[in-house]
Amino acid sequence: MKVPLSWLRDYVDIDLTPEQLAERLTLLGMEVQSIDRWGGDWQDVVVGELLSVSPHPRADRLSLTTVTIGDGEPLEIVCGATNIAVGQRVPVALPGAVLPGGRRIGRAEKMGVVSNGMLCSGEELRLTSDADGILILAGDAPLGRSISELYGDVVLDVDVKPNRGDALSLIGLAREVSAATGAPVRWPSIDVHEEGPEVGTLLDVEVVEKELCPRFVGRVVNGLSVGPSPDGIQMRLQAAGVRPVSNVVDASNYAMVELGKPTHTFDAAAVHDHRLIVRRARAGERLETLDHVERDLDADTLVIADPAGDLAIAGVMGGAASEVSDKTRDVIIESAIFDPVSIRRTGQRYALRSEASLRFEKGQETRLARIGADRVAALIGEWADGTIARGRVDTNPSEPEPARLPFRPARVNRLTGTDLSHEEQRSLLDRVGIATEEAVAGEMVPVALDPQAALVEPVPGEALVAILPTWRRDLAIEADIAEEVTRVRGYELVPGVTPHEEMPHFRPTPLDVRDAVRQTLSGAGFTEVVSYALVSPRHVDAFRLRNPVPSLDDEPSPGGEPITVTNPLSSQHSVLRTGLIGSLVEVVASNRRHGRDEIAVFEVGKGYAKEGDRPREWWRLGIALAGSRPASWDRPAFPFDLDDAKGVIELVARRMGLGEASYSPELDEPIFHPGRTARISAPGLLGIVGELHPALTEAWDVRAERVIVAELALRGLSAGRPAPVRSVPPPRYPAVERDLAVIVAEDRPIGDVARVLRASGGDLLRDIRLFDLYRGAPLASGEKSVAFRLAFQAEDRTFTETEIDEVVKSVADALGREVGGRLRT
Amino acid sequence: MDLDSLRADLENLRRGALERIAAASEPAQIDQLSVDLLGKKGELTLVLRGIGGLPAEQRPKVGAIANEVRQAIEGALAERGGELRTGALGRRLQAESVDVTTPGRPIPRGSRHPIIETMAEIAEVFGQFGFVVYESPEVEDDLTNFQMLNIPPDHPARDLWDTMYVDIPEHLLRTHTSPGQIRVMHAERPPIRALLPGRCFRYEATDASHASEFFQVEGLMVDEGTSLADLRGLLDQFAHAMFGADKRTRFRPGYYPFTEPSVAFDVECLICGGRRCPACSHTGWMTILGAGMVHPVVLQYGGIDPERYQGFAFGMGAERIANLRHGVGDLRLYLENDLRFLEQFP
Incomplete structure (x- = not known):
């Protein structure tokens, strides 16, 4: 979430530098990912005053202006806008300025007149979204001051975690600042000047799906005029990363950034019979959403409808037909609570995730429905000059009391390795608005809740009760309180100790054989590779062995069908490999393409397949050789051949204490050269070694005359240890x-x-x-x-x-x- | 044969022998001369045969002269022989000298993959504290990968893991090594100290800092009193082992559905030493892993009573650790298998 500091200061006093504030928030769990200077790229844009405006002699649509920026000669600047007049203060981009987007301003000739800079629109500065006219600044904006100093801001990018939907708002983050500094939170004053008729005469709301929409608050504002929001408001929204649209839409967005409450505004003229219905869509219904995409709706989709048909996908996106436009005179404000799961599924189904749906998904406190409706109505009334109808339509005005969460300070200490008294814990919790009191007899401590409750009865005097603020929907079990206590106090104060609990029994590592193989092969001059487990369907088809190397030990056997990813990133990585040979051939191919001659590589990796609905995984050792051992200055190169591969396999077998390898010809594996391939077997080792079939070498663009590959199953590769060596004394008699x-x-x-x-x-x-x-x-x-x-x-x-x-x-x-x-x- | 002629013969022999010895040019000639002059059938023996014809009182005189001749010849042979042998060795050494500045004959070096090695090093550090390696499947079921980790279907936190699903009902490619926690708890009773290294998958387009396949190392410790303080103590030691004992660390709140409280663990930026630079996003810190106290629900799914037992878990990306240790800036290098990259590692 983008947090403009000047806006955040509306809700809490901050007596820290941006860097200090960022660090304090990060240490509270609100990680600040960056500190951006909003407006940092307007350095040579300053406040000027128009001294004269006259028509350009040769171009009807241009004006000649003279502008003073306080000192020095007035500047002659050519301007294309029509909203300017003498005496106005405007942003002047001086020659040399660079505007957002990298646009450079220089001295330029325009139809025979030299322009010494440019007067800027709000859009050109990305301050407002108004591109038609020059941005007219306040009459007391000091001449010559840089716009960046006047309107620039520091914007923190805060990574609000998914459990803290309440902090996806400036109010929520102000509470965190308050927890860090002790400064009180200031709520905005929400004055709703209700001057219109009783809202019940203008709006009727029926919620059919009460589970999916526990509360719906509606308000109506009449007789408004849609237009741009005040410049200052547009600038705030821009800094927060929200594009200004119109005073009505901006009011809704402003409240969302401020309170974290998404709302929606309907053009009341598009709502039949003044009646909104919250129901599931009916099969076959279609709705054109605000992005002008016609969408097929279904019964899993919650909609806001009127008697004539659907108006909006609830909580996700409005419909085009009821969108607020220039002509809108009356609006209906929807401020509702929706079921988070329903909103999440709908957003996923239509691939529509908005700032609104992200907030609904995380759950909202019910009282926000009321506060949001009031805030948006007040802002629209103020900015769009509308008349607010009296009262609210509210389908469920009851607002729950704060929940109670009993906890044991001693367990908090046991979890966190601290020794904090009840009083210390209570005062820490107080800083995040969590009041505490002594537990009442019979109150059970929730160690766990869903899906299987573990409730513990505390001994008298052991437990406290946390009175949870309504916005903290993330706090439910005792461990949650442990985190609050710890984060408010500072994780930095958690001591570090070396564990002194009982040690577990000895258990051998499953990596011993793999590590021994890796050491042997790397010592023999082979390079270990790690390749993608996900490969292309073509790869799997091309390199599947007709008779896979059987498994040893009790590893699953390599039969069955390949496992396919149903939502792959690309077909290149969409199937789990069934063996290592193809991956190694690709390694050889890519390195040969780099111009590399000598290639001696190995991989210890898995093959994967499924038998029915059961996945299987097994470990294999793969080896590949291509090119030659390089010549030295006095020795020729030795081209690798089958016997080199066999030699290294025999080395592995000897080092692992396995028996003597024997070979038998393998004539019938299509990926191999039929005359240069053998099955290997030794006690504790099974495999295949041979030259890749020349047809595959060509098909996979392996620029090597011969590629020798092997795939082996080894005893203990999945989880074993090499057997201890049984030694014999050296013979006393000569051989x-x-x-x-x-x-x-x-x-x-x-x-x-x-x-x-x-x-x-x-x-x-x-x-x-x-x-x-x-x-x-x-x-x-x-x-x-x-x-x-x-x-x-x-x-x-x-x-x-x-x-x-x-x-x-x-x-x-x-x-x-x-x-x-x-x-x- | 009389005394004088015999004496003259011996003198001649001596003179001739000394001349021939002086003229010898090879150690082999000396050996031959030794035989010719002094051997059983040598020239001196021949001359001395005449001694039998002398009167008995003259024989000792001749014997004395003959000894003198023998000693002279022996001395000359030894002296000349020594000279010649020294010279020959010298010539041989000279003849055999080579250019010692040529490079050695190359032995192929071989190397082990940096990610697998990094995981092995991590296992070694935690192994000193009694942590043992376990492994769990890569093709995992939704239940173990998510639900048993307190991430029910439709939980917003699922957005943290972009998931690849497979054509087996309710199965996916594990998005993290955390499901291994559940499998270890099903296999063992506390005290548990487990380390779970392995391959993970995410639905994430590959670039310098994102990978669809990557390796994680998970840790799990469960006992009656295992606390955040134990976690912190261990992580500090781990960071010092991997990055240097002088490095500062930072413990701060994080968020994972399967831990409560949750932790993010930072090490001071290894590039700027905490002075804030682009590599650490101007924070002075680099996050190296996430951790926390195992959520009671996860313990329950593992069949462990969350009131009696508690513990911590942590998870780290092996690539992250390897990047920091080896100065690698692009994740793609690890799975591209360009030998020019891999061969830099031992």
Whole structure:
């Protein structure tokens, strides 16, 4: 809410600088987001007096004027307005001035006459909304004084929280100032000069929906003349961010800013039978609202109607047909209380949120209906010279007594960590208008109310009762009083202590495995990325795996359908991803487009899907490689390939204490290169690793020849800890190594050979390592030689050659039997 | 063979040997000469074979001369050999010298994402005070995300969270980590000290200071006596850990439907040190998180008696903390994954 300080001072004395005031309000919970200088951009606009006005010799519509600004030679200024006369004081923009909106004023020639500046309209200065004539200032405005000094103001932008609808008004903020400084609040004097006929003869109101409109106060002003408001009023509204419209509309807006009470004015001539009806709209009804949009109404919409049809959407926007215009002579003022939820829903349904509906949504104290009607009637009577009818139409004149809220000062202290006496708490509450008294026996303390009341009976003498001001609709439970006490005293005075309550039991963090993976991969030269969970439908379709990597542990499985956002910001971010591969491909693509060669990235993130109406989320590790490890000055670059990805996955598996990884060809995942893709499995690890299919590389504009991607499920990734390592002492006897070259058919996967070696090597075989792959003479075509180095190790002895020969022989037999291999000698 | 001729032979041998040793140019030649001259079948041995033909009384004289010759040769070999070996090592060292000013062979650096790391650091600070990490779903139900947090349907405060809904009835993408409070309370009994980091979503167009996806860290502590003073004490320590022990902090009223009293927590502007600048909107302070005492209704929804127990909750944007710590001015950098940005982090 924009708060012009000069206007706020109508209601409370302020003896602080704007910065000090802003800080005090902020510390009370009324956060001041900015301090603006209203009129700060009129520095070279000053008060001048017209010394002469004569017609321009060559242009009918222009006048030549001479203007004095007090000292110096009078200025010759050309002017296009017709409302000027000798002796008037007017704003003069001197050459060099910059007007709101950045308009620069210089010395200019106009039809052969040099103009030394410009006379300004209210609109040009954004002081009033009058663009037709020059702004005529008060006759005693001091010559030469800058307009900014005379009419400028300091405007605070206050962020009023949703629970404090009462403070969306200058009166409400004046109360807060009063709480901070102790200065009393001054209500405006509201003098309603009732001279017209009895209002009952001019207006009849029927509320059909009493739940949705608990109170409706109507007043009538007759015989008025619609025109601009006084300049000073227009300036106030402008500074508060409200566009002046006419004296009638401005009166309504003025009261809204002042009191926080939205009201509406109808042209009485447009209301049939002087009769307003508050009811639900009927299906099929239409209404053209003030913004000239024809709207379809329905039974959830509360309207103000007359016997002939709808006039306004209650609390949200008026109708065009009953709008106050230049020709309006008589107006009906509506000052009503509406159900906040109904107003909120209506505003959302029609995408219409106004300053009025925002205030209605937060709830209003019922007495404002009366005060608002009186204030608007008084202002219209004064500014538009109307005759106010006697009395009000009021559908529910009873105004509730202040509510009682019992609370225990001791609980306030327990909640806030303070030790304030009853008296201290009472005097703090008094500063925000909350009177207190001793609780009556049997009064229960509301610890909680909706939806399940928790009422506590205090021990005698323990509780006080807060008598709540009618405008404080936000106070309902004991904790609310704790906040009032604390904020009035100052949150700054809450002491800071280190908690000394009992500690909870040990519980492992769910992040251990994820953190270990992240450390391993970043240590191996990979960069961690975090990408959007929301992706495009095309992305999800393109990168969905036919057979998703299955979940480990008790994580939900990755089946089901993708989850779609029903109100997305853009289709680019409208579906939750089902895996990480697509996101990583996009990371590769965008970095390649920046001209980057080497890309080695990983992400630990979630996939999402739904099974029926149940959402599922699971954790995965994704890895992507593209380009090459860069050359150094004496070494060539190494292009990344599948084995680099496998190597880093094996590194992760080893670091996490998982078992040996084995691979099997994956021919049937459309997003992958069918000849360069494997399923991986190891105890505690499942996944897929391979080259992205070249068709996708092209479709996603990945400017890299090869992109290697992997997606893995890891034991403990969702919530686990790496198992503690079981160590063994280093062997005391040397390992014996033996090289075996095995000749197998070309299409025989090396993984098969390795499997047979491991299975047949016996207990003493500790490790195998592929070290050579050979094709060509003297091998037959269609054959390859695969060479492994086998390491044998025993705990208790050194091997004899004979022992090893025996193992090699049984390995050779197994190779022959299971993979058709023979040893190359 | 007589004494004189033998003596002459030994003298010749000595002279010739010393000349050859002096002429040697490689340590290997010295080794060879040592064998040729003094070895078992060496020249000295050959000469001394003649000693057997001498009368017994002359033999000691020849022996003395022969020893003298041997010592002379040995001395010369050692001296020349030493000279040659020193020279050879020197030449090798010289030959092997490199330009030590060339850069090292690069090891790929790798890096961890600043947001995930920031959350880990936050967890570490609160971990020292017994706070344990929990996690809760990102696709959340309306009940837990709003209603159980004291935000019923049609509550004006819903405007504080622009929400993305999904095609599962009554479900949405969580707008904050606060629903995790409810899930922790359903899983644990007091004393509770929980930290809930994670991804959140808002219906908010992306620009330098707004993001549709972002990360929050929620904290929750519930016990019989946990108060605003505990909250303040912890937040002060947190701010000092993250931003420096010399930084002033400010505790002021805030508003959240799920806390009462509610708190906004500020740290003195890290740019101007409180002297007021554009970065802090001329207030001298930067808000780093929202907090408050858990609303009794929220405790009730968590199955906890609000008369016996009370506690605080706080929530902070990980990006906000990371921005301040790392001098990042544009939220978009965190999810754009430009390696030129990410690789600046350890």
